[in-house]
Amino acid sequence: MSLLVLDDVEKRFGGLPAVDRVSFGVDEGEILALVGPNGAGKSTLLKAISGLQPPTAGRITFAGRQLAGLSAHSVRQRGVAMVLQTPRTFDSMTVRDNVVLGAMFGSTTGRIRESEANARAEEALEFIGLADRVDDEVGSLNLHEQRFLELARALAGKPRLVLLDEVMAGLNETELAASIDIVRMARDTLGVTVIWVEHVMTAVMSLAERIVVLDFGQVLADGAPADVMRSPDVVTAYLGDGAIPVE
Amino acid sequence: MKAAILDGIVLGLQYGLLGVGLTLVYGLGGVLNLAHGQLAVLGAIITALSFDAGLPIVPAIAVGLACAATAGLVLDLTLMRPVYRLRGEPRVLLGLLLMLGLAFIIDGFLVWRYPIQSLSIRIGGDPIPILGVRMRTGSLIASAVTIAAGASLVAFFRLTTAGRAVRSVIQDEEGARLCGINPARVRTFIFALSGFLACLVAVTRSMTAPVTVTNGIDFTTLALIVAVVGGLGSVSGAFLAGIVLGIVNTISSFYIGTYITTIMLLVAAALTIVIRPSGILGGRT
Ligand SMILES: Nc1ncnc2c1ncn2[C@@H]1O[C@H](COP(=O)(O)OP(=O)(O)OP(=O)(O)O)[C@@H](O)[C@H]1O
Numbered sequence A: 001m002s003l004l005v006l007d008d009v010e011k012r013f014g015g016l017p018a019v020d021r022v023s024f025g026v027d028e029g030e031i032l033a034l035v036g037p038n039g040a041g042k043s044t045l046l047k048a049i050s051g052l053q054p055p056t057a058g059r060i061t062f063a064g065r066q067l068a069g070l071s072a073h074s075v076r077q078r079g080v081a082m083v084l085q086t087p088r089t090f091d092s093m094t095v096r097d098n099v100v101l102g103a104m105f106g107s108t109t110g111r112i113r114e115s116e117a118n119a120r121a122e123e124a125l126e127f128i129g130l131a132d133r134v135d136d137e138v139g140s141l142n143l144h145e146q147r148f149l150e151l152a153r154a155l156a157g158k159p160r161l162v163l164l165d166e167v168m169a170g171l172n173e174t175e176l177a178a179s180i181d182i183v184r185m186a187r188d189t190l191g192v193t194v195i196w197v198e199h200v201m202t203a204v205m206s207l208a209e210r211i212v213v214l215d216f217g218q219v220l221a222d223g224a225p226a227d228v229m230r231s232p233d234v235v236t237a238y239l240g241d242g243a244i245p246v247e
Numbered sequence B: 001m002k003a004a005i006l007d008g009i010v011l012g013l014q015y016g017l018l019g020v021g022l023t024l025v026y027g028l029g030g031v032l033n034l035a036h037g038q039l040a041v042l043g044a045i046i047t048a049l050s051f052d053a054g055l056p057i058v059p060a061i062a063v064g065l066a067c068a069a070t071a072g073l074v075l076d077l078t079l080m081r082p083v084y085r086l087r088g089e090p091r092v093l094l095g096l097l098l099m100l101g102l103a104f105i106i107d108g109f110l111v112w113r114y115p116i117q118s119l120s121i122r123i124g125g126d127p128i129p130i131l132g133v134r135m136r137t138g139s140l141i142a143s144a145v146t147i148a149a150g151a152s153l154v155a156f157f158r159l160t161t162a163g164r165a166v167r168s169v170i171q172d173e174e175g176a177r178l179c180g181i182n183p184a185r186v187r188t189f190i191f192a193l194s195g196f197l198a199c200l201v202a203v204t205r206s207m208t209a210p211v212t213v214t215n216g217i218d219f220t221t222l223a224l225i226v227a228v229v230g231g232l233g234s235v236s237g238a239f240l241a242g243i244v245l246g247i248v249n250t251i252s253s254f255y256i257g258t259y260i261t262t263i264m265l266l267v268a269a270a271l272t273i274v275i276r277p278s279g280i281l282g283g284r285t
């Protein structure tokens, strides 16, 4: 059964569609890569699902309930957590405090006590491998660690679906491998479903189980990675953008 | 001189408490609450009326505080709703105009209905020496209440998850929403808290000097100056600015005269904008 179903989802900015009648479903436990040239509407689609920028038309059904029209905090509390392209952690707080906020307010199990939020935050930090940095200021983390912190903050609420926007851009090879591992582990051990926007094609090919290609806001291809990347439409779309960006 | 500085610190903590509500409301939503002082006076006058109606002073104060907090809460849920639906400059301008209008309405109503009402809480007892300065019981109690309130606020924002949630919305509203925090609810809570704090300042002030129905504009001006000097949106900045300005105030009135103090404070605020546009701490929260 599909955990998330997008049905003719559309987002227009002043008349121009950035996301143009997109429809597809995502199964529970799937790792889906959303790829496409710059400006294809990938980030816009994720923000539409997360409630940050509600869609102008269409339906978004998550676990059988409508998300379209809900604000971001309610979407989060229903089990959809998002990590944006640039880290949005709170600099004046410690690593722990950042994650506790996500555990407390992003909880999918209703209101929880402060002690429970702390426990969930510790657990998420343990999982992500930042347990020894709990008392550090966020400012002392590098980009990779900040992205992991944000992932921990997302996972601490016990979401069922995480939306990741280019969380592997600008990482070195070791960091990239670690990121791929952690996303796979989140699915395998926590059971979360992942929709993940990525330009780093080596990562996409090694982690994704399914690829959806967006171009000019529309779904250009949808299927198994090997098939999708061989499809002539996809090759043309990327060639227009300067060949497939393999890094 | 020593007395002037001590007085200045106590006064400064009151300023900080007055400015902190204004600075938080602005930091959370870009609304400059020009009726901040009017809420303080409203609460103070309600306290005085409750007292006159026969309530003992402490419950009367509680009624005033509760009314000021409720006024803040109701304002946020009604008048502020269309404001928060806007973004950017239109939001700032509409917020400014509505709150200015409200300030006039509260002022007008109080002057019309209760022209000679004022709150003046007299506490007897001999002056008590503190650090070699003889302080009156009234100002001692006022200082104690102010310090306790300030310390609770700082602890709330530093040590509790709810306090950190407020700070997170000030720092990055979108990031906060992604954590599951509802900014609208945070704003409502802070508007109510700011009404409560403003009234608390008016009440403590009335222990050393009467608070009259026309004092709203003075409180608003002070709060604005404190918020600007402390950096709009910064809690610790507001307290630091309050103390600095409190000392500037008492020293200038000690050496020059009371008539000069408001001008001195405005000069301090103007200088801050020129030298450190984001406040004395140069950051937010
Ligand atoms: N807030 C906005 N206002 C107006 N137009 C926008 C806004 N956000 C995005 N767009 C437009 O929508 C289109 C899709 O942008 P989006 O950021 O979703 O692309 P993307 O696929 O994520 O690209 P990239 O790979 O560069 O991140 C672009 O043409 C962009 O200019």
Ligand SMILES: [Mg+2]
Residues within 6 Å of the ligand: A042, A043, A044, A085, A165
């Ligand atoms: Mg993008």
